[in-house]
Amino acid sequence: xxxxxxxxxxTGLSPAKGDRIIEIGAIELVGRFPTGKIYHQYINPDxxxxxxxxxxxHGISAESLRDKPLFADIIDEFLxxxxxxxxxxxxxxxxxGFVNAExxxxxxxxxxPDFVIDTLAIAKRKHPMGPNSLDALCKRYGIDNSHRQKHxxxxxxxxxxxxxxxxxxxKQASLELASELKSQFNQQEQSDSRTKFTAKQRPQPLDTRLxxxxxxxxxxxxxxxxxxxxxxxxx
Numbered sequence: 480x481x482x483x484x485x486x487x488x489x490t491g492l493s494p495a496k497g498d499r500i501i502e503i504g505a506i507e508l509v510g511r512f513p514t515g516k517i518y519h520q521y522i523n524p525d526x527x528x529x530x531x532x533x534x535x536x537h538g539i540s541a542e543s544l545r546d547k548p549l550f551a552d553i554i555d556e557f558l559x560x561x562x563x564x565x566x567x568x569x570x571x572x573x574x575x576g577f578v579n580a581e582x583x584x585x586x587x588x589x590x591x592p593d594f595v596i597d598t599l600a601i602a603k604r605k606h607p608m609g610p611n612s613l614d615a616l617c618k619r620y621g622i623d624n625s626h627r628q629k630h631x632x633x634x635x636x637x638x639x640x641x642x643x644x645x646x647x648x649x650k651q652a653s654l655e656l657a658s659e660l661k662s663q664f665n666q667q668e669q670s671d672s673r674t675k676f677t678a679k680q681r682p683q684p685l686d687t688r689l690x691x692x693x694x695x696x697x698x699x700x701x702x703x704x705x706x707x708x709x710x711x712x713x714x
Contacts, residue, residue, distance in 0.1 A: 481564040482508040482596075484643060485518075486635040487574045488537040494580035500550060501526035501539055504633030506640055511649065513640060518560040519633045534567065538629040550581045566590065569613050569639050570596035591643075598639060601646045613638060619647040619673045659681040 485505035491498035501524050523544050534540060549559075568574040579589040581684045584688040602611035609615070613635060618622040627634060 480510060482511070482567055483518075483561055483564045484508060484567045484576065484636045484640045486568060486630075486632040487577055488539060488630060488632050489533060489577055490527050491607045492534050494577045497527055498530075498577070500577050500581055501529065501535070502632040503557070505637045506633075506636050507560075508640065510573075511644060511647070516560075517636075518557070520553055520557070521547045522553065523549050525549055535654065536630050539710060541634050551585055554582075554585055554587070559703065564594075565596055566594055567596045567598060567639070569597070569635075569642075570599045570668065571595050582695055593649075597630070598643050598646060602642075607645060613642065616642045616645075 482505070485503065487500050488502035489498050493641055499522070501522050503518065503520050503522065505518040507514045520698075521539070521544060523546075524541070529539065530542050566575075575590065575592075575595055580594050582589055599611060602616055604617070614624060614627070616622075617638055619641060622638060622645070624638055627638065
């Protein structure tokens with residue numbers, strides 16, 4: 480199963496009012512493990528101003544984006560990376576609102592909610608007392624986020640990938656799987672051992688290694704055991 484963990488940074492909070500995506504970061508998971516494939520792109524907002532509050536959060540200035548491509552310039556590579564996968568984001572409605580607004584401007588169909596997983600919703604169900612911000616979840620699960628001084632799309636995607644696995648019981652599930660496999664191995668090993676060391680009757684008994692003197696001494700001893708001793712059956 481292919482999944483894309485992603486995050487965006489934007490000029491503000493409202494795609495309906497024209498705010499734009501200025502950074503996208505994403506990493507690919509297959510079978511809940513990172514494949515090493517990433518997507519990271521800064522994007523020119525095409526003259527739309529960056530709100531000061533947003534800049535304080537992510538630290539991206541309009542000046543730093545002047546030489547970056549427009550969203551229209553990267554749409555093909557974006558769709559190639561994001562297609563045929565579940566898209567996973569923290570507070571996904573925010574990110575998807577911006578992604579779909581960008582797609583709409585270019586005449587592309589919107590990405591349907593069926594293809595999106597919101598880790599914030601999962602966290603709220605699992606930890607209803609909160610808090611459930613990305614930083615809070617990193618602290619809860621012992622994930623090192625000390626290098627996260629400001630929001631950054633790629634860094635946040637990497638942290639979210641670890642959080643996502645933990646929300647699904649990742650490490651505990653791995654331990655349980657390992658325990659189950661060990662149990663199965665032990666059962667198989669015991670079964671193999673029983674099969675391997677089961678005694679079989681020889682077609683013909685081996686000749687005795689006792690000499691005549693030993694056999695005669697044994698018979699004399701049996702006579703001392705009383706009437707009909709069990710050993711008389713094996714003479």
